[in-house]
Amino acid sequence: MQVFSTFNHSIYLELAIVALERSGIPKSQILAIPLEVKDDHFLLFDSIHQSDGISLFDIAAGLATAFAVIGVSVGFILTWGPIYWGLIGAASGFIIGFLINFIYYSLNYSYPNTKSHRKGDLSAFLWDSLFH
Known part of the structure:
Protein backbone atom coordinates (compact mmCIF):
# COMPACT_ATOMS: atom_id res chain seq x y z
CA MET A 1 0.00 0.00 0.00
CA ASP A 40 17.37 31.77 -7.71
CA HIS A 41 18.31 34.77 -5.57
CA PHE A 42 18.59 35.50 -1.88
CA LEU A 43 16.62 38.10 -0.01
CA LEU A 44 18.26 41.02 1.74
CA PHE A 45 16.10 40.63 4.84
CA ASP A 46 14.53 37.55 6.37
CA SER A 47 10.99 37.60 7.65
CA ILE A 48 9.39 35.72 10.50
CA HIS A 49 7.82 33.30 7.99
CA GLN A 50 10.75 32.75 5.62
CA SER A 51 14.48 32.51 6.10
CA ASP A 52 17.10 31.40 3.62
CA GLY A 53 19.90 31.00 6.16
CA ILE A 54 21.93 33.95 4.96
CA SER A 55 22.63 36.81 7.33
CA LEU A 56 23.87 40.06 5.85
CA PHE A 57 23.74 41.75 9.24
CA ASP A 58 26.25 39.87 11.43
CA ILE A 59 29.55 41.12 9.99
CA ALA A 60 27.99 44.54 9.42
CA ALA A 61 27.07 44.84 13.11
CA GLY A 62 30.49 43.68 14.24
CA LEU A 63 32.34 46.10 11.99
CA ALA A 64 29.97 48.93 12.97
CA THR A 65 30.81 48.33 16.62
CA ALA A 66 34.56 48.13 15.98
CA PHE A 67 34.63 51.22 13.76
CA ALA A 68 32.47 53.15 16.25
CA VAL A 69 34.94 52.40 19.06
CA ILE A 70 37.85 53.45 16.89
CA GLY A 71 35.97 56.56 15.76
CA VAL A 72 35.18 57.57 19.34
CA SER A 73 38.78 57.00 20.42
CA VAL A 74 40.21 59.04 17.57
CA GLY A 75 37.41 61.61 17.87
CA PHE A 76 38.88 62.97 21.09
CA ILE A 77 41.78 64.28 19.06
CA LEU A 78 39.91 65.40 15.91
CA THR A 79 37.87 68.56 15.44
CA TRP A 80 34.30 67.23 15.41
CA GLY A 81 34.63 65.33 18.64
CA PRO A 82 34.00 61.72 19.68
CA ILE A 83 30.22 61.61 19.11
CA TYR A 84 30.31 62.58 15.44
CA TRP A 85 33.32 60.40 14.68
CA GLY A 86 31.74 57.48 16.52
CA LEU A 87 28.59 57.80 14.41
CA ILE A 88 30.66 58.16 11.24
CA GLY A 89 32.68 55.08 12.21
CA ALA A 90 29.54 53.06 12.98
CA ALA A 91 27.90 54.00 9.68
CA SER A 92 31.01 53.31 7.63
CA GLY A 93 31.63 49.99 9.43
CA PHE A 94 28.06 48.89 8.85
CA ILE A 95 28.20 49.79 5.15
CA ILE A 96 31.56 48.04 4.68
CA GLY A 97 30.36 44.91 6.51
CA PHE A 98 27.10 44.82 4.57
CA LEU A 99 28.96 45.17 1.26
CA ILE A 100 31.44 42.44 2.21
CA ASN A 101 28.60 40.01 2.96
CA PHE A 102 26.57 41.07 -0.07
CA ILE A 103 29.47 40.61 -2.47
CA TYR A 104 30.53 37.33 -0.84
CA TYR A 105 27.06 35.80 -1.02
CA SER A 106 26.45 37.17 -4.52
CA LEU A 107 29.58 35.44 -5.80
CA ASN A 108 29.59 32.24 -3.73
CA TYR A 109 25.99 31.43 -2.87
CA SER A 110 23.59 30.71 -5.68
CA TYR A 111 20.68 28.36 -5.97
CA PRO A 112 20.83 25.83 -8.78
Missing part, protein backbone atom coordinates in the same frame (compact mmCIF):
# COMPACT_ATOMS: atom_id res chain seq x y z
CA GLN A 2 1.25 3.47 -0.88
CA VAL A 3 -0.10 6.67 0.62
CA PHE A 4 0.48 10.07 -0.98
CA SER A 5 -0.21 13.39 0.62
CA THR A 6 0.94 17.00 0.39
CA PHE A 7 2.01 19.17 3.31
CA ASN A 8 3.69 22.49 3.83
CA HIS A 9 7.15 21.91 5.19
CA SER A 10 7.28 22.56 8.91
CA ILE A 11 8.64 21.09 12.11
CA TYR A 12 5.39 19.16 12.51
CA LEU A 13 6.04 17.32 9.26
CA GLU A 14 9.48 16.34 10.55
CA LEU A 15 7.92 15.10 13.79
CA ALA A 16 5.36 13.07 11.83
CA ILE A 17 8.12 11.42 9.79
CA VAL A 18 10.00 10.55 12.98
CA ALA A 19 6.78 9.10 14.45
CA LEU A 20 6.34 6.96 11.33
CA GLU A 21 9.91 5.68 11.66
CA ARG A 22 9.37 4.85 15.34
CA SER A 23 6.18 2.96 14.53
CA GLY A 24 8.16 0.50 12.44
CA ILE A 25 8.08 1.88 8.91
CA PRO A 26 11.63 1.72 7.52
CA LYS A 27 13.30 4.91 6.39
CA SER A 28 13.62 3.52 2.87
CA GLN A 29 9.80 3.38 2.58
CA ILE A 30 9.25 7.07 3.43
CA LEU A 31 9.64 9.69 0.74
CA ALA A 32 9.36 13.42 1.47
CA ILE A 33 9.94 15.88 -1.35
CA PRO A 34 9.52 19.65 -1.01
CA LEU A 35 7.05 20.93 -3.58
CA GLU A 36 8.07 24.57 -3.27
CA VAL A 37 10.43 25.91 -5.90
CA LYS A 38 13.11 28.17 -4.42
CA ASP A 39 13.98 31.45 -6.06
CA ASN A 113 18.76 26.61 -11.82
CA THR A 114 15.55 25.01 -10.59
CA LYS A 115 13.05 26.64 -12.92
CA SER A 116 14.05 24.82 -16.10
CA HIS A 117 14.81 21.30 -14.82
CA ARG A 118 12.78 20.99 -11.65
CA LYS A 119 9.58 19.53 -13.09
CA GLY A 120 11.23 16.87 -15.24
CA ASP A 121 13.65 15.75 -12.55
CA LEU A 122 10.93 15.56 -9.92
CA SER A 123 8.52 13.55 -12.04
CA ALA A 124 11.28 11.16 -13.16
CA PHE A 125 12.37 10.71 -9.56
CA LEU A 126 8.83 10.01 -8.39
CA TRP A 127 8.18 7.45 -11.14
CA ASP A 128 11.52 5.74 -10.49
CA SER A 129 10.91 5.56 -6.76
CA LEU A 130 7.35 4.25 -7.25
CA PHE A 131 8.44 1.06 -8.95
CA HIS A 132 11.58 0.23 -6.98
Whole structure:
Protein backbone atom coordinates (compact mmCIF):
# COMPACT_ATOMS: atom_id res chain seq x y z
CA MET A 1 0.00 0.00 0.00
CA GLN A 2 1.25 3.47 -0.88
CA VAL A 3 -0.10 6.67 0.62
CA PHE A 4 0.48 10.07 -0.98
CA SER A 5 -0.21 13.39 0.62
CA THR A 6 0.94 17.00 0.39
CA PHE A 7 2.01 19.17 3.31
CA ASN A 8 3.69 22.49 3.83
CA HIS A 9 7.15 21.91 5.19
CA SER A 10 7.28 22.56 8.91
CA ILE A 11 8.64 21.09 12.11
CA TYR A 12 5.39 19.16 12.51
CA LEU A 13 6.04 17.32 9.26
CA GLU A 14 9.48 16.34 10.55
CA LEU A 15 7.92 15.10 13.79
CA ALA A 16 5.36 13.07 11.83
CA ILE A 17 8.12 11.42 9.79
CA VAL A 18 10.00 10.55 12.98
CA ALA A 19 6.78 9.10 14.45
CA LEU A 20 6.34 6.96 11.33
CA GLU A 21 9.91 5.68 11.66
CA ARG A 22 9.37 4.85 15.34
CA SER A 23 6.18 2.96 14.53
CA GLY A 24 8.16 0.50 12.44
CA ILE A 25 8.08 1.88 8.91
CA PRO A 26 11.63 1.72 7.52
CA LYS A 27 13.30 4.91 6.39
CA SER A 28 13.62 3.52 2.87
CA GLN A 29 9.80 3.38 2.58
CA ILE A 30 9.25 7.07 3.43
CA LEU A 31 9.64 9.69 0.74
CA ALA A 32 9.36 13.42 1.47
CA ILE A 33 9.94 15.88 -1.35
CA PRO A 34 9.52 19.65 -1.01
CA LEU A 35 7.05 20.93 -3.58
CA GLU A 36 8.07 24.57 -3.27
CA VAL A 37 10.43 25.91 -5.90
CA LYS A 38 13.11 28.17 -4.42
CA ASP A 39 13.98 31.45 -6.06
CA ASP A 40 17.37 31.77 -7.71
CA HIS A 41 18.31 34.77 -5.57
CA PHE A 42 18.59 35.50 -1.88
CA LEU A 43 16.62 38.10 -0.01
CA LEU A 44 18.26 41.02 1.74
CA PHE A 45 16.10 40.63 4.84
CA ASP A 46 14.53 37.55 6.37
CA SER A 47 10.99 37.60 7.65
CA ILE A 48 9.39 35.72 10.50
CA HIS A 49 7.82 33.30 7.99
CA GLN A 50 10.75 32.75 5.62
CA SER A 51 14.48 32.51 6.10
CA ASP A 52 17.10 31.40 3.62
CA GLY A 53 19.90 31.00 6.16
CA ILE A 54 21.93 33.95 4.96
CA SER A 55 22.63 36.81 7.33
CA LEU A 56 23.87 40.06 5.85
CA PHE A 57 23.74 41.75 9.24
CA ASP A 58 26.25 39.87 11.43
CA ILE A 59 29.55 41.12 9.99
CA ALA A 60 27.99 44.54 9.42
CA ALA A 61 27.07 44.84 13.11
CA GLY A 62 30.49 43.68 14.24
CA LEU A 63 32.34 46.10 11.99
CA ALA A 64 29.97 48.93 12.97
CA THR A 65 30.81 48.33 16.62
CA ALA A 66 34.56 48.13 15.98
CA PHE A 67 34.63 51.22 13.76
CA ALA A 68 32.47 53.15 16.25
CA VAL A 69 34.94 52.40 19.06
CA ILE A 70 37.85 53.45 16.89
CA GLY A 71 35.97 56.56 15.76
CA VAL A 72 35.18 57.57 19.34
CA SER A 73 38.78 57.00 20.42
CA VAL A 74 40.21 59.04 17.57
CA GLY A 75 37.41 61.61 17.87
CA PHE A 76 38.88 62.97 21.09
CA ILE A 77 41.78 64.28 19.06
CA LEU A 78 39.91 65.40 15.91
CA THR A 79 37.87 68.56 15.44
CA TRP A 80 34.30 67.23 15.41
CA GLY A 81 34.63 65.33 18.64
CA PRO A 82 34.00 61.72 19.68
CA ILE A 83 30.22 61.61 19.11
CA TYR A 84 30.31 62.58 15.44
CA TRP A 85 33.32 60.40 14.68
CA GLY A 86 31.74 57.48 16.52
CA LEU A 87 28.59 57.80 14.41
CA ILE A 88 30.66 58.16 11.24
CA GLY A 89 32.68 55.08 12.21
CA ALA A 90 29.54 53.06 12.98
CA ALA A 91 27.90 54.00 9.68
CA SER A 92 31.01 53.31 7.63
CA GLY A 93 31.63 49.99 9.43
CA PHE A 94 28.06 48.89 8.85
CA ILE A 95 28.20 49.79 5.15
CA ILE A 96 31.56 48.04 4.68
CA GLY A 97 30.36 44.91 6.51
CA PHE A 98 27.10 44.82 4.57
CA LEU A 99 28.96 45.17 1.26
CA ILE A 100 31.44 42.44 2.21
CA ASN A 101 28.60 40.01 2.96
CA PHE A 102 26.57 41.07 -0.07
CA ILE A 103 29.47 40.61 -2.47
CA TYR A 104 30.53 37.33 -0.84
CA TYR A 105 27.06 35.80 -1.02
CA SER A 106 26.45 37.17 -4.52
CA LEU A 107 29.58 35.44 -5.80
CA ASN A 108 29.59 32.24 -3.73
CA TYR A 109 25.99 31.43 -2.87
CA SER A 110 23.59 30.71 -5.68
CA TYR A 111 20.68 28.36 -5.97
CA PRO A 112 20.83 25.83 -8.78
CA ASN A 113 18.76 26.61 -11.82
CA THR A 114 15.55 25.01 -10.59
CA LYS A 115 13.05 26.64 -12.92
CA SER A 116 14.05 24.82 -16.10
CA HIS A 117 14.81 21.30 -14.82
CA ARG A 118 12.78 20.99 -11.65
CA LYS A 119 9.58 19.53 -13.09
CA GLY A 120 11.23 16.87 -15.24
CA ASP A 121 13.65 15.75 -12.55
CA LEU A 122 10.93 15.56 -9.92
CA SER A 123 8.52 13.55 -12.04
CA ALA A 124 11.28 11.16 -13.16
CA PHE A 125 12.37 10.71 -9.56
CA LEU A 126 8.83 10.01 -8.39
CA TRP A 127 8.18 7.45 -11.14
CA ASP A 128 11.52 5.74 -10.49
CA SER A 129 10.91 5.56 -6.76
CA LEU A 130 7.35 4.25 -7.25
CA PHE A 131 8.44 1.06 -8.95
CA HIS A 132 11.58 0.23 -6.98
